[in-house]
Amino acid sequence: MKIAVCVKSVPDTETKIAIAADKSNIDQSGVKFITSPYDEFAIEEALRLKEKTNGETTAFSLGGNEVTDVLRDSLARGIDNAVHLKDDEFESLDPLSTAKALAAAIKDGGFDIVFCGQQGVGGDNNMVPSMLAELLDIPQVTLIVKLEVEGNKFKAEREIEGAHEIVEGSLPALFSAQKGLNEPRYPSIKGVMAARRKEIAVKDAAALGLKGQFEKANRKVRIKELALPPVRPQGRRLEGDVDTQVKQLVQLLRMEARVI
Amino acid sequence: MGEGILVFIEQRNGQLRKASLEALSEAHRQSAAVGGQVVAVLIGENIKSQTPAIVKCNPSKVFVADGAAYGAYSTEAYAAALTEAIKKANPKYVFSANTAMAKDLIPRVAARLDAPCISDVVEFVVEGGNLLPKKPQYSGKAYGLYEFNNPIAFCTLRPNVFSLYQSSNNHDCPIEDLSANVDKVRAKVAETHASAGQKVELSEASVIVSGGRGIKGPENWPLLEGLCEVLGAALGASRAVVDAGWIDHQHQVGQTGKTVSPQLYIACGISGAIQHLAGMSSSKVIVAINKDPEAPIFKHATYGIVGDVFEVVPKLTEELRKAANN
Ligand SMILES: Cc1cc2nc3c(=O)[nH]c(=O)nc-3n(C[C@H](O)[C@H](O)[C@H](O)COP(=O)(O)OP(=O)(O)OC[C@H]3O[C@@H](n4cnc5c(N)ncnc54)[C@H](O)[C@@H]3O)c2cc1C
Ligand SMILES: Nc1ncnc2c1ncn2[C@@H]1O[C@H](COP(=O)(O)O)[C@@H](O)[C@H]1O
Numbered sequence: 117m118k119i120a121v122c123v124k125s126v127p128d129t130e131t132k133i134a135i136a137a138d139k140s141n142i143d144q145s146g147v148k149f150i151t152s153p154y155d156e157f158a159i160e161e162a163l164r165l166k167e168k169t170n171g172e173t174t175a176f177s178l179g180g181n182e183v184t185d186v187l188r189d190s191l192a193r194g195i196d197n198a199v200h201l202k203d204d205e206f207e208s209l210d211p212l213s214t215a216k217a218l219a220a221a222i223k224d225g226g227f228d229i230v231f232c233g234q235q236g237v238g239g240d241n242n243m244v245p246s247m248l249a250e251l252l253d254i255p256q257v258t259l260i261v262k263l264e265v266e267g268n269k270f271k272a273e274r275e276i277e278g279a280h281e282i283v284e285g286s287l288p289a290l291f292s293a294q295k296g297l298n299e300p301r302y303p304s305i306k307g308v309m310a311a312r313r314k315e316i317a318v319k320d321a322a323a324l325g326l327k328g329q330f331e332k333a334n335r336k337v338r339i340k341e342l343a344l345p346p347v348r349p350q351g352r353r354l355e356g357d358v359d360t361q362v363k364q365l366v367q368l369l370r371m372e373a374r375v376i
Numbered sequence: 377m378g379e380g381i382l383v384f385i386e387q388r389n390g391q392l393r394k395a396s397l398e399a400l401s402e403a404h405r406q407s408a409a410v411g412g413q414v415v416a417v418l419i420g421e422n423i424k425s426q427t428p429a430i431v432k433c434n435p436s437k438v439f440v441a442d443g444a445a446y447g448a449y450s451t452e453a454y455a456a457a458l459t460e461a462i463k464k465a466n467p468k469y470v471f472s473a474n475t476a477m478a479k480d481l482i483p484r485v486a487a488r489l490d491a492p493c494i495s496d497v498v499e500f501v502v503e504g505g506n507l508l509p510k511k512p513q514y515s516g517k518a519y520g521l522y523e524f525n526n527p528i529a530f531c532t533l534r535p536n537v538f539s540l541y542q543s544s545n546n547h548d549c550p551i552e553d554l555s556a557n558v559d560k561v562r563a564k565v566a567e568t569h570a571s572a573g574q575k576v577e578l579s580e581a582s583v584i585v586s587g588g589r590g591i592k593g594p595e596n597w598p599l600l601e602g603l604c605e606v607l608g609a610a611l612g613a614s615r616a617v618v619d620a621g622w623i624d625h626q627h628q629v630g631q632t633g634k635t636v637s638p639q640l641y642i643a644c645g646i647s648g649a650i651q652h653l654a655g656m657s658s659s660k661v662i663v664a665i666n667k668d669p670e671a672p673i674f675k676h677a678t679y680g681i682v683g684d685v686f687e688v689v690p691k692l693t694e695e696l697r698k699a700a701n702n
Contacts, residue, residue: 246482296625336526362681
């Protein structure tokens with residue numbers, strides 16, 4: 117079985133966010149990049165299937181130099197091959213364009229399964245997986261917390277509001293991982309050493325047949341301004357004994373905030 | 377260039393999603409600026425009886441794709457129907473509530489039409505007849521304002537942020553049957569299992585009471601459930617207590633749980649870690665009950681009570697019950 121995993125390099129979730137001078141991005145100086153947490157579940161599921169089916173796994177990541185460490189992390193966890201989609205034209209790519217580039221890289225690889233994370237943290241888009249499945253013309257199940265594969269049939273459990281759905285279908289297919297799918301393993305020291313020596317294939321826009329497609333003027337959506345959230349007005353600490361505090365709180369919720 | 381706004385209305389088991397009606401209401405409010413009509417589309421099986429609630433939000437037309445092909449959810453069948461509705465209405469914008477179904481369906485259809493999409497929109501800025509969506513990023517630590525450059529664009533709207541509009545008079549609204557060619561369904565929902573517990577869905581609740589490690593153990597949930605009951609609130613939780621197995625993951629609020637924007641969020645025994653704040657900091661009013669005056673949650677709370685949850689919560693429940701009876 118051939119398995120693709122899409123991994124995104126994202127700012128560490130502990131990053132203190134500051135806005136870059138041109139207001140189109142965060143200030144990336146000193147930011148540590150990590151594998152998007154949901155992609156860790158995707159990688160783990162790919163590895164488990166690989167072990168079960170004696171398969172082959174390839175990680176794909178689109179981005180700048182910050183992607184290299186993330187692909188090394190995938191390799192260190194046991195992913196067999198890594199492909200870096202890298203081009204100046206790919207800078208700050210929107211989800212649809214990202215999906216197009218990933219589709220171009222994945223489509224002729226003969227993959228039975230494509231794994232994604234359900235969300236790339238930071239961008240918080242939740243869009244690339246469904247877009248990629250459409251462009252690859254394969255079915256998808258997003259937000260999965262369980263997967264069983266038997267021959268070319270699958271049964272996946274996805275989390276929805278107040279319920280779980282069991283989705284049945286046939287491969288090839290794309291799955292996006294939700295927390296709960298598995299417990300990701302840590303890379304072993306041996307894995308980390310081996311990953312250092314492995315080659316990461318690099319593909320640019322021309323190699324993917326996309327030269328010129330993503331030039332800034334052609335983009336269908338662009339960021340106008342990234343800003344910090346409005347500061348919440350200073351809150352109020354209620355004083356007095358518990359009875360007084362509670363009475364005051366109910367009063368404030370009814371009369372001042374008017375939320376109950 | 378398309379005209380007007382088409383709104384995808386989600387239903388499950390014949391129950392309309394409130395958040396979809398919020399999206400339809402917002403379309404109605406923006407329609408003067410955008411121009412053109414507001415058209416709703418409902419997809420499912422035996423759902424025609426649901427249209428009056430949609431008509432109340434004042435669309436110019438409702439498309440209904442009603443048939444066995446849409447009985448159980450499948451991305452491909454729903455995508456076929458939604459695409460058909462879009463071709464017929466030729467809108468400038470397609471709206472939907474940002475739900476699990478939307479996360480699955482909307483980007484798929486956007487890609488099919490080679491159109492851009494912005495998810496989890498919390499505000500629209502109007503500029504010369506165009507809508508510029510604003511969305512939280514970096515778990516709410518920043519907000520991005522976007523500009524489209526395409527004849528058609530998709531937006532999914534965060535539940536509980538846009539208010540409901542309901543027209544008081546009955547107006548004429550044509551209901552039009554929609555049929556789509558559903559030829560390829562390679563994956564389909566076979567079963568749905570309702571999760572036990574939760575009466576009010578977290579992401580749509582207007583009041584949420586959340587518990588963290590400060591509640592000491594799973595045997596103490598009834599304490600918060602009592603408070604939920606008087607407020608008609610949904611029960612939330614921090615990741616620490618989900619990981620400890622005190623409650624199911626569906627209750628988790630935060631970066632790796634649900635993002636919620638209720639009118640009122642009451643955090644009980646929750647420290648206010650950045651990953652928890654990521655899921656709830658856009659709540660209108662935040663109340664924190666924590667015995668540690670230095671807990672970070674107090675920096676974000678509209679009202680803070682430094683105290684023991686075991687003492688404060690029963691008294692608060694009682695006081696609210698009294699207030700409700702008045
Ligand atoms: C990648 C990543 C993702 C994460 N995602 C999430 C997420 O989605 N959601 C989430 O919540 N967390 C998430 N976390 C975990 C987060 O960092 C915190 O560990 C977690 O939120 C802490 O939960 P807590 O507030 O219940 O526990 P604690 O931090 O232990 O806080 C308990 C609080 O209860 C108070 N307390 C104790 N006893 C009482 C009492 N009797 N009365 C009143 N107060 C009392 C204490 O003063 C303390 O402030 C994530 C972490 C990482 C690294
Ligand atoms: N630049 C990228 N490179 C590789 N995979 C990506 C990239 N962006 C998004 N993805 C994949 O799509 C998932 C969802 O991302 P998003 O739609 O950006 O929230 C991620 O978890 C990845 O699996």
